[in-house]
Amino acid sequence: MRINENTLLEGKHVVLVPYNAEHVPRYHQWMASPELQKLTASEPLTLEEEYEMQRSWREDNDKCTFIILDKQRWADPSFPEEECMVGDVNIFLTDPSDPSLAELELMIAESSYRGKGLGKEVARMMICYGINKLGVKKFEVKIGLENKVSIAMFKKIHFHVLSSSEVFQEITLGLTVNEALQQELLATLDFMQEREYQKLKNYRHEGKNSSTMPAHQS
Numbered sequence: 001m002r003i004n005e006n007t008l009l010e011g012k013h014v015v016l017v018p019y020n021a022e023h024v025p026r027y028h029q030w031m032a033s034p035e036l037q038k039l040t041a042s043e044p045l046t047l048e049e050e051y052e053m054q055r056s057w058r059e060d061n062d063k064c065t066f067i068i069l070d071k072q073r074w075a076d077p078s079f080p081e082e083e084c085m086v087g088d089v090n091i092f093l094t095d096p097s098d099p100s101l102a103e104l105e106l107m108i109a110e111s112s113y114r115g116k117g118l119g120k121e122v123a124r125m126m127i128c129y130g131i132n133k134l135g136v137k138k139f140e141v142k143i144g145l146e147n148k149v150s151i152a153m154f155k156k157i158h159f160h161v162l163s164s165s166e167v168f169q170e171i172t173l174g175l176t177v178n179e180a181l182q183q184e185l186l187a188t189l190d191f192m193q194e195r196e197y198q199k200l201k202n203y204r205h206e207g208k209n210s211s212t213m214p215a216h217q218s
Contacts (some may be wrong), residue, residue, distance in 0.1 A: 001057075001064040008197040009066065009129060011121050011189075015074050016066035017081070017197055019088065023067050024054050026082050030109040039147060040107055041170070062093040064134065068122055070113070077204040086110045086118065089126050091134065100137040102130055106150075119153055125192055127157075128185050131177055139175045 009016040019027075028050040030036055037044060045053065057065045069084040087108040095101045106123055108114050130136035141159060143150045151171060158181060159173040175181075 001061060002059070003133060004064055004066065004129075005058065006197050008195045008200055009125055010193045010195055011071065011125050012191055013071050013116075014086075014118055014122055014125075015069040015071045015084075016089065016122070016125065017069060019054055019057055019065040019067050021051065021054060022082060023085060024050050026085050027054075027067075027088065027109075030107075033109075036107065036109060039144060040105070041142075041144065057090075062096075064091040064130075065089070066126070068108070068118070074204075077207045081201070081204070086113045087122075089122050091126060091130050091136065093134070093136075094140075098138075100135060101140070102134070102136040102138070103140050103142065104130075105141070115149070119150070120157060123154065123157060124185060124189060127175070127177075128189050128192065131182060131185070137177045139177070141173050142170050143173065145169045145171055 005018050007018065025047070028045070028047050031040075031042060031050070032044060036042070057063045066089050067085055068087040068089060069081065070086050073079050074081065074084040087106070087110065089107070090105040092103040092105070093099055093101070094103045104123065104126060106119055106126070108119050127136075127139060130139065139159075140162065141150075141154055143154070145164070145166075146169070151173070154173050154175075157175075159175045162172045162174040164171045
């Protein structure tokens with residue numbers, strides 16, 4: 001989506017940035033892993049196909065993608081942004097007749113970052129962004145039955161089981177946003193800041209600490 005091409009979302013432990021061409025080689029390296037292919041139900045792509053996918057995700061009106069960065073590492077401008085990458089998160093608008101329905105996908109690709117609560121923080125941030133910027137009211141996630149950790153994590157943030165398929169070895173969980181849940185999200189995500197990605201990127205290239213730049217008020 002073009003809507004988030006200059007949007008950076010800063011949380012407590014992560015920073016979410018638009019998926020750009022410079023991120024593709026690292027992402028391609030991740031997706032060569034049989035483990036990640038299985039966890040994400042993905043087929044390996046060539047590097048050129050991965051670049052094409054990145055371009056389509058940027059242009060398509062039904063896909064909103066962010067790359068997840070390690071905030072502590074990213075705050076140090078001596079680290080290239082690609083070396084701060086730990087995963088990605090996506091919102092897909094899956095039903096043209098119902099723009100309030102979206103599928104959420106989240107991947108912590110770097111194994112050393114798993115089990116530290118990053119997935120939960122990212123999921124809540126992305127749900128909040130989906131509600132406020134995209135008008136999403138119903139979220140679904142599809143998770144492999146073997147991925148007990150992810151299933152448990154989404155249940156902790158109020159997702160419930162919609163269906164389970166033994167054939168596809170997949171479970172679908174859903175979340176319908178009501179006023180009470182929206183208020184809870186806003187209250188617990190008061191630390192999240194929306195900032196201008198390109199300005200921060202320029203700061204980092206100049207060797208400045210990005211955390212000193214004021215938040216963008218939208």
